[in-house]
Amino acid sequence: MSGDPVVPDIDTLVHEPARLRLLTYLSLLERADFVYLLGQSGLSKGNLSVQMGKLSAAGLVQVDKEFVDNRPRTTYALTRAGRTRLARYRRTLAAILAALPRK
Amino acid sequence: MMSAAVDLQNRVLKSSWNDGLIDLFAGIGVLLIGLSWQFDLVPLGSIAPALLIPVWQPLRRRLIEPRTGYMEFGERTRLRLSRSLLTMIILGVGTLALGVGIYLYAAGGVPMAGVTVVAGLPAALIGLAALIAGNSFGIPRFPLYALVFMVGAAATILLGLEPALPMMAGGALAAASGALLLGRFLRDHPVIDEQAQ
Numbered sequence: 001m002s003g004d005p006v007v008p009d010i011d012t013l014v015h016e017p018a019r020l021r022l023l024t025y026l027s028l029l030e031r032a033d034f035v036y037l038l039g040q041s042g043l044s045k046g047n048l049s050v051q052m053g054k055l056s057a058a059g060l061v062q063v064d065k066e067f068v069d070n071r072p073r074t075t076y077a078l079t080r081a082g083r084t085r086l087a088r089y090r091r092t093l094a095a096i097l098a099a100l101p102r103k
Numbered sequence: 104m105m106s107a108a109v110d111l112q113n114r115v116l117k118s119s120w121n122d123g124l125i126d127l128f129a130g131i132g133v134l135l136i137g138l139s140w141q142f143d144l145v146p147l148g149s150i151a152p153a154l155l156i157p158v159w160q161p162l163r164r165r166l167i168e169p170r171t172g173y174m175e176f177g178e179r180t181r182l183r184l185s186r187s188l189l190t191m192i193i194l195g196v197g198t199l200a201l202g203v204g205i206y207l208y209a210a211g212g213v214p215m216a217g218v219t220v221v222a223g224l225p226a227a228l229i230g231l232a233a234l235i236a237g238n239s240f241g242i243p244r245f246p247l248y249a250l251v252f253m254v255g256a257a258a259t260i261l262l263g264l265e266p267a268l269p270m271m272a273g274g275a276l277a278a279a280s281g282a283l284l285l286g287r288f289l290r291d292h293p294v295i296d297e298q299a300q
Contacts, residue, residue, distance in 0.1 A: 025115075028108070028112050028115055028177055029115070029174050029175060029177055030175035030177055030178070030181075031174065032172065032173070032175075033168075033172050033173040033174065033297075034172070034297040035169070035170075035171070035173070035295045036171065036172025036173055036174045037172070038172065038295065038297075039171055040118075045297070068164065068168075068173075071169065071296070072297060072298055073173065074297060
């Protein structure tokens with residue numbers, strides 16, 4: 001049997017809990033740096049770096065590197081594609097949750 | 104009912120002021136204005152906020168951001184903060200104008216009917232500004248400072264106190280509270296180097 005799935009596919013890039021948390025923070029802010037996201041997300045530096053790398057590679061997040069007071073600072077901002085994809089994920093998840101039986 | 108997005112935005116906003124720097128700056132500003140009135144140096148009080156504002160951003164960059172990171176609020180939050188800031192500036196200018204008016208009147212030595220009511224107004228205006236700041240910025244300590252300013256304003260009117268006294272009391276409380284919070288913040292939050300593993 002084949003055909004279009006009745007239950008829509010979840011965007012796994014967005015759905016992963018750590019990435020979803022990071023994307024949610026970035027959706028609330030204009031931009032945030034690595035240290036801010038580290039403190040807010042509770043992720044380890046390595047994990048945060050990996051997750052932001054994946055989001056950046058997929059074009060959901062824009063990365064800027066600069067020096068402030070002789071210290072390196074990496075800032076992240078959600079791209080337009082990132083906002084669109086997050087909005088689509090929200091709609092998909094809402095549809096799935098609405099279809100689930102309450103009990 | 105508050106939407107989940109607005110609730111999250113408010114929580115992000117609220118968490119931005121836990122370091123106490125804003126309490127310290129606001130407290131010192133009002134304290135300096137009060138002291139300048141007390142010692143008849145009214146023009147000096149008027150420039151106190153102008154001296155403090157340029158120091159705010161570099162100090163925050165040097166002390167706070169290496170510990171909790173840097174972020175910029177979204178457009179909706181920025182717009183909301185700008186509106187509140189404008190209201191507070193208007194109230195601040197009103198306070199200074201009242202202070203200068205009282206000073207000039209007192210210097211003239213002319214008795215004024217209802218002068219005790221006017222003497223309480225600067226502290227009341229600062230109290231109102233603190234209340235607006237507490238509500239808009241999500242700082243739970245500011246309504247407490249507002250209460251101190253309001254009680255001070257009432258005491259000034261009822262007991263015929265100097266208008267500078269409630270300003271100094273409220274300003275000193277906010278500055279002391281801010282210094283305490285900032286000390287704790289610096290102790291509990293080490294500088295984080297994003298490149299060190």
